[in-house]
Amino acid sequence: MPITLEIVTPDATVYSEEVDHVVVPTANGKIDILPHHVPVIDKLIAGDLKVEKNGTVEYLAVSSGFVEVYSEKVSILTDEALKINEQDDSKIEEAVKRAQEALSEGKKSNLDLAAIQKLEAATRFALAQQIAKGKSK
Amino acid sequence: MANTRDIRLRIKGVKSTRQITRAMQMVATSKMKKAQDAAKSGRPYAMLLADIIVSVADEFEEITHKYFNDRPVRHRGILVIGTDKGLCGALNSNLFRMLADVDSSAKFVSVGKRATQYLSRTHRDLLADFSLPDKPRYSDIKAIIEFLLRAYGDDQIDTIEVLHTGFINTLRQEPELVRLFPLNDLDEMSQKLHERFGVNDHDVPKDKREILIENRDEVLAELGTLYLKQQIHQMVMESQASEHSARMVAMKTATDNAGNLINDLTLQYNRARQAAITQEILEISAATLSN
Incomplete structure (x- = not known):
């Protein structure tokens, strides 16, 4: 069922x-x-x-x-x-890289907590895509 | 009687006005369809979220969180969602009429140029104004939510209410003032949501679900924030659907009126031309007779 x-x-x-x-x-x-x-x-x-x-x-x-x-x-x-499956590898890698860069830059420039949390969430989602892609191969 | 040249010029002018209103009508029509679809697509999310909030909150004997508790209201906080542009019939004036009997202790946050203009013209206490792009994404309204929550958390405002134009159908839009925070009556909240979306399974009670969430206070706050965010997003979408519908209807009326005016003017023009010809013939024949 x-x-x-x-x-x-x-x-x-x-x-x-x-x-x-x-x-x-x-x-x-x-x-x-x-x-x-x-x-x-x-x-x-x-x-x-x-x-x-x-x-x-x-x-x-x-x-x-x-x-x-x-x-x-x-x-x-x-x-x-x-x-x-609909996403291709290079795009995901790029997304991860972009998210991480934005996050580290945000931490350096003392953004407020909410903005950093938002960036962290974006990074986690990008990483999740990478992991899922790795597993689906 | 106006001479033929003047009438011809006026016909030309009205024709070009009609062309513009017709173009605006087309644009509004296509935008309206998209906005209506977008306003509908957020509904499953709203239902699921309300369901989860109610189930989680059920587990508590007493909720002490600020978002869920009533408190004495010194300053109401009202978010007014207006439009940026005019030419959409009585949409904005209907909206602002709802504010006439709100007393002056209330504080306002506005979206859209028209709302900002109205609030400052009537000397209301305007805390902030925001503007949104045409098709707002979820992330676009984040700044508004954060601002409202901060003001609510700092006791600057004691309620979060939203004044927006509810979308009923293409010909009918109605202004609505909805209180979102504090969320002190969850049952009512869920029932209203079901009514608005026309889903009738509210009365079917669900069995208890096991809740595996730790740190429930924090989760409740998160759910409250999500609820506010989702509701405001939905209302912004509906307001836009209403705006485009109202503009389409207004522009259609304008195009029709221009058509009528052209017909009347053409008739007048022909009459004037005929009168002039008759006049000339009369003059000529009178002249030959007298000879």
């Missing part, structure tokens, strides 16, 4: 499909979600999200947010999410 995975961001519903198995990165470590999972709410951290569907494995990069599992449905609430 499949479960529904739904990933929503402020701009759109990025992903909504029936899948067999999901691994979600959370603040308490990765949680493995199979059908008949107990209802849960947890905090999502930036990382790679693994989706298994009809024997094929797909990776997505997600930013931080929240995850809810309820009645055979996994809902993910996050700022950003990307299907990693």
